[in-house]
Amino acid sequence: MLFAKSKPSLIVVIATLLVFSLVVTVLSEGYGTGVLSTSFIKTLGKTLCLCLAALAMDLVWGYAGILSLGHMAFFALGGYMIGMWLMYARTAEIVTTALAGGGLPATPAEIQDGITSQIFGVVGTSELPFIWGFAHSFPLQMLLVVLVPGLLALCFGWLAFRARVTGVYLSILTQAMTLALALYLFQNDSGLRGNNGLSGLQNLPGLSSTSQDSLSIWFFWASAAALGLAYLLISWVVSGKFGSVIRAIRDDEARVRFLGYSVEGYKLFVFILTAVICALAGALYYPQAGIINPAELAPTASIYLAVWVAIGGRGRLYGAIIGAAFVSLLSSWFTGGRAPSIPLVFGTLNWVDWWQVLLGLSFVLVTLFAPKGIGGLFDSLAGLHSPNRRGAPLGPNDGSLQEKEALK
């Protein structure tokens, strides 16, 4: 870990993550004192997954300058892929048990029919859609968790980058891709149960006797481990010459081309890598959420991802984690109705109704006055300052760093 020396933040982040996980375990219902409820553990586990997605977003936007408004689509796709296995295998268990009660042992065809009617009765389909062909096998479906979002990112990225679509055009195009995917999944004949989505994902096949208290901790640890590993991987990716190249692409991609680097190749590489990381994050998130439906692919979800990164401070990996954790935990606190209402002269300020207004406006303020976001606090603690460039950004590209975002 040579590069760890140049990145003190790496050790801090990994250590924090480790300590946090241990503390949470000790306080959990499943393995500890039970101070933290299982649903709260699940919220924490989900937050770690969102941090993982934000980390990927920071790589693609903060480092490579591609403001993708479609990474939550990859996240949801990952969730759908793992959800297919969870739902299929779990339904298979139930159906087999039910059929065994009928006197004769069930034939494969009967089990298949039972599963199909259980899963697809709600959308009126009587045949198992072909995309469920691998749903019976965990390894194959796990492969799809990586392959499906990866291939989508490959096709989309190849088309978009090859045509040299950049800046806001690319953002709009990724947003359109997300919308197209969401609309497709909303159809009943998409093969993924239309707007019903996949449900019951919190029950692991073969583990019906294990309580949710234990499962929540398992998933919490898996999420924490994934976040830690991804942090290591991404730190390594951005630390060397590769990181140098993608930051150069962010600030001035035309110049990078004249140095002989194929900008499209690098963008595609980063786009696919981050899409796959998001998909894995989604595959860990949705078993904790229990349900996934096409509303999860709403284009705004992906914009929120960018918002978290911006609030945390883009171009700093720890910033992405802080931003995602801070905003999503605060969001669930405010919208969960736990925040106390504030009585005012003209009425009561109910946070459930007004939190989003606060979020929106504070986001505008962060963009205007604190482009470094929360990460900027750490910079000033570490005594780092921005270069004085009289207001000029660091490169001609839309995605380049602003003067106030950069560090000396």
Added chain:
Amino acid sequence: MTALLEVSGACVSFDGFRAINNLTFTIGPQELRAIIGPNGAGKSTFMDIVTGKTRPDSGSVMFGEKSTSLLKLSEAQIARIGVGRKFQRPTVFEDQTVTENLTLALKAARCPWRVLIWRKARADVARIADLAAQVGLADHLARKAGELSHGQKQWLEIAMLLAQEPRLLLVDEPAAGMTPAEREHTTALLVDIAKTRAVVVVEHDMEFVRRLNCKVTVLHEGAVLAEGSLDHVTKNQQVIDVYLGRGE
């Protein structure tokens, strides 16, 4: 002598305006060449054609011994087969250190996988230090390029160009914004480089061109007006009319 770069019959037009009009241009493997011409003569467009930024409507651009056509290659591919370009305004990566800038330019594999696992060898460190010393930036290796002065950025860019080890250098107004001493240094450097590779210098400053002491090509309205030594072309009546005659 076989030519390194051979542009023939190139035409480019923007919305009906002919920026390059049947241009033919040849340069040998170890040659220094200056291109002069009034504004709008097509100097920048010529460089755009060679580096792949602009595709000509017709004509051919051949490079190297195997006469590779540059028309089918992307900018990055053209850069990889050995064409380097220095822009008029210094363009370096301002958010990165001088070392990082030079590392980026250093001749090495360019594909993402190889770059990902690339680690700096001792030879690379030495080469970077060498280049930095050559352009007087040895003391600034750890500084962010954005903090350098205008002249230092020019030097950094020239060093990056050298780090690429191109076979053909296209240099756009290298002396702009430099002190007389720095110009002296630049001239010496360019002449020195041209001993091992081809260098094309686009320049406005006649004094600078004279000091380069090389063959000169005069462009006008997208075509070659005259070619030869500076004394030869400055005696050419047409050149005087379109260019020198305008009170240079």
Added chain:
Amino acid sequence: MRVLPFVLAVLAWMFFGAFATVQADTAQSVLTTNTALVERASRQTIAPVIAALVESGDEMVPAILEAWADKRLGLRKADGVYLLIRAEGDNYATRSLDGQDLGLAPKSDITELKPNAGVRGLIATALVQFNLSSKDTAKRVAALDSIATDPNADALTPLRASIENEPDTALKDRKQRLERLLTLRFDPDSAARVAAIESFGTDTQLDLRAALNPLLSTKRVAVEGAAPEGANIANTLKIDEDITSNQAYGQLVDASLVPARLTVADQRAALLANLKDGVVGGLPLAKLNTQSARDRAYTALETQGLARVAATENEIAATLAKYQFFDIYDERDPAVTDAARDALRAIDQNVGLMRAADLGLDGLSLASIYFLAAIGLAITFGVMGVINMAHGEFITIGAYTGYVVQQWISDYTISILVALPLAFAITFGLGVAMERLVIRFLYKRPLETLLATFGISIALQQILKNIFGTQARPLTSPAWLDGAWMLNDVVSISYIRVAIFVLALLFLGVFLWIIKRTRLGLEVRAVTQNPTMAASMGINPDRINMLTFGIGSGIAGIAGVAIGLFAKVTSELGSDYIVQSFMTVVVGGVGNIWGALAGATMIGGLQKTIEWLNPSNTLAAQTYMILFIILFIQFRPRGIIALKGRAAGD
């Protein structure tokens, strides 16, 4: 064949005569004779009585029938005489069936006849023939309507008879048309029917299609050996081409020609019934977890005679080979079905063309909606390079402005006229405020602008939700915009959409006028092309940017009022249009009003075309449209109408 009606009439007379034992002269006598049937009138039994009433020739019959249907016919309990009655307090005002006033009678003396809906229907049908020649135009129209909704053979003769003396030419046309429609279905003469079918020519109206379609109804039959004698065969079906062998066998089962196939459930039941000591048909229970094992066990049961012998695949094939399958027209006359088929084919072709025209209109109206929604964006994004994610919320605010104005001004026309400028003013103000407070600090930073305006967008959306709630608010259009402009049965366009189209054209005109003909437009163009230069010429770029952004936002407000007239006004109204609006601008080409127009036309037309190809699924249409756009960007990254050359700034 002309003899046939006569024969039928005689038969009918004999039939009715059997019931009405005495040849009746008056309505009273007919009713009295059939009192048993009249008192317990039901749809099945009353027809002959009504027919006899009609046959009687009593001129009061129409009035009596109407009274009967209206529950104004009564039966005097004392002597079984029928009376026309009208309730007056506890009494009935009574009249005899020939119209003479008989004064009041207590309600208890008279049984009120209460025909059920079925009987009333029969009465109405019988009344039709009287009403067809009624002096009252409204009654004649009602009679025609009644025939048109429920065409039947009985109406043909009275309808024909009534045409001659019809004074109203429009009604006469209608009667003639209806007569032909009835003729083609019910005339006993084949040639007359074919002539009637052919008389319609290229007519594509719905009633004609409704009349022709029943002529081509078919029934599927399985026949052993040759085709049935004299049947009008529509299709000879080949197994595995036209129908699957399963369907064919199912057809035979339905016709009770062969026993049903063994289903999985039956097999299961048979196996379970014969389960002894965990063994069935020689196989242990645990082994029966595959279909082939179960089949083997069942075969074993068959051979032991313990289960019904089920057909094997080979036997089924052999059975099917013995049968032929046909679709047979219910209409027996081939000349008629041929004519009807040809006519329908011609109609389908015509309808197809008109559908295309209708689709064109739909596409145009969708395009004008997108254009309206996108024109403000085209200005802010195209001219200033600013991405405004809150544009959708400006549209919403426009729609809500319309709603609020309607709460104050009840006249819809005036309220819309007030709402349009008010919406412009409000969103203009908001746009200017946003530009001054946020956007001007972020020029040249389009991605940051995108995110900042997204923040504003979610804040505005939530504020609107807090004020107006989540349910849809009505924004009602003025009455003169209700309804649709019907060109014919197929091609129609609602007036609201026409109005939106006009509004879109108006905006295009106004925008072009501002940009090309006014000082402001000149300054806007100058700032767009070179802000520094423009500033040195004495133009204040700040002011121009502010105005441009304000105008772009203001137009979004007006578009909101227009969109609110036909869409549900909720706080999410605008966000439904925002992605499409961006697409419109990107596809069309940035920095150019014609680009927005071209983009809107393409996206609107494309979406409708895809919907037409796959009409069941509008979601899929949007999906494919977006995919197409992503591909389109490949070939024209700068949009349909792109700035070329050095001005594009590449």
